[in-house]
Amino acid sequence: MAKLTDTHAHIHMPPLSDDIEGVVSRAFNNGVERILTVGVNPEDSKEALKTALMFPNVYAAAGIHPEDWESFSEEACGELFRTASHKKVIAVGEIGLDFYRDYAPAPVQEKVFRRMLEMSRELKKPVIIHNREASSRCLAVLEEELGRGRSAGGIFHCFSGGDDIIKWALDNNFYISYAGQLTYKSAGTIRETLKLVPADRMFVETDSPYLAPVPLRGKTNEPANVAYTAAFAAKELGVETEELALRLEKNFDDLFGRML
Template sequence: MLVDTHAHIELQEFEKDREGVLERAKKAGIKAILTVGIDLDDSKKAVGLAERYSMVYAAVGVHPHDASGITPETYEELKTLARAEKVVAYGEIGLDFFRNRSPKDMQIKRFGEQLDLSVELGLPVIIHDRDAHKEIMDMIECYKGKLTGVVHCFSGDYEMACRCLDLGYYISVPGTVTYKNSVMLRDVVRKIPLERLLVETDAPFLAPEPKRGKRNESSFITYTAGKIAEIRGVPYEVVATRTTQNAGDLFGI
């Protein structure tokens, strides 16, 4: 069994065949999918899917791309949404200095506000970090002892991974670990304790080899788990069992 701890099955890309995607995931041994909100409307959709399908869980929050669109009412609505039974995390939130779709200072402000909100709600956070390692670490270190969660699509080096582990965070590994040039990520996967590792698809994005370039979906996570098993030199079942247990420990799913 596996848990896809980060997907966006609420997105338009899955409108036509969402049930087929869930069916294929079940057949591939996926026990649960955590579908992650990127703005208020999208978070509402995520919660709706979690209510409808037993294998789907939801996270609510506003992605750094949309930081500029947040108003005080957004937070009020997210708080209400977060009380739904199958909301198990707050996110995805963070910083994206690669695309900078919202200004940097605005992203940092909104990230801080949403970290506070996660503390208030008592939910683990799902962190998005793109080209913002230093600022992400500075921010989450301020919440040491108050907040943990996962750094999704981890893109830092082993040293950063260790700092995240010290703060109580999990490291989530996407399909990019199968890409030829992902040397640093494979190094992290090889060295960190399996007890702190999660697997994710980030579907519909980042399909692993041999599906690279296609729309990603939860069933493809088996390639990622297979690669992790190969890198660590352990049987596939060990990776599946342990990462599933980790997802249970962090999200209660």
């Protein structure tokens, strides 16, 4: 069985947190060696860390998602910084811009995003980027905040396309992570990007409890299911799942190795 890492899940949130032991043991029994559980606001990031502290191979990320912009304040950032400083918190995320939904006006989202990128610089930890219909602004902000060689790298999570994102990622020590949508019939444009992303810059994730891959689409997703997405990507690329999985595991070690 191929060994994999689920590079983006929310196992500290309901409904997954209600059966946390079951979720983690099903993942480990299915070859998922490591799970990165990702926070979306300061309180939630604390929960992510608590869950990470329960299991040796579960790590946390701490950040403010654009949807959670209302949780942003300097006081909240102080609290988030303390959480993010913990050694089991290996990334700042998820953070970014989302112009698809009516979360907050673009300048408000951008202010939060910039503050989070500043935090990642202070902590020298990689970032996990949520970008939805905001690619050009997102890249402009990243360029300004992380440019000039100061970046610890990062991941564009739940990648939904954009050649500009891929190009920037390859130039800037960033990785592209595919979630379960890759397996959806309607996701032809996402699948087409697979051939543009070298295997040494690729990840797979579940974004669970959301986005269950085929054949489980519509069900509650969990980290064990990342194997379906990896197998699907391998088939599309014409390589063995085992071979791709080995490469993806090395990618995780390359990006986060000093913190694992």
